Amino acid sequence: MAEPKSKKPAQTVRERSQSSQAPKVRRVRKTANNVAKPVAAAGKGFKTAFKPLKPLAKPFKSKLMQKVGHFLATILLINYLRSSWGELRQVTWPNRRATIKLTLAVFIFAIVFGAIIAVADYGLDKLFHKILLS
Secondary structure (H helix, E strand, O other): OOOOOOOOOOOOHHHHHHHHOOOOOOOOOOOHHHHHHHHHHHHHHHHHHOHHHHHHHHHHHOHHHHHHHHHHHHHOOHHHHHHHHHHHHHOOOOOHHHHHHHHHHHHHHHHHHHHHHHHHHHHHHHHHHHHHHO
């Protein structure tokens, strides 16, 4: 006799919610190769064009000038801007639908909170006028 096939047990609610909350993997367009080749060619062109000026850069490679450069980079916040740009590139931005929902939630919260403040202000105004002016 053939044994009956065992059925896979149905997922529980917890298992379904955990599997639906898995982060979606976003595809990244591969444009780096399209851009990298012309940029590399331009870099080689600049290198050959500025090769005769190489001896002029020698004083800027001293330790003193490197420290001055580091100091200027600190003042101009170059490292901060570079790391901020890196962080922005890692952000997973919401899609249009989520953006609309979140914006609507902010507007509703602001209107409700403003109404609560307005009612409290009106009530306290009437109370103080009654106490102070009576």
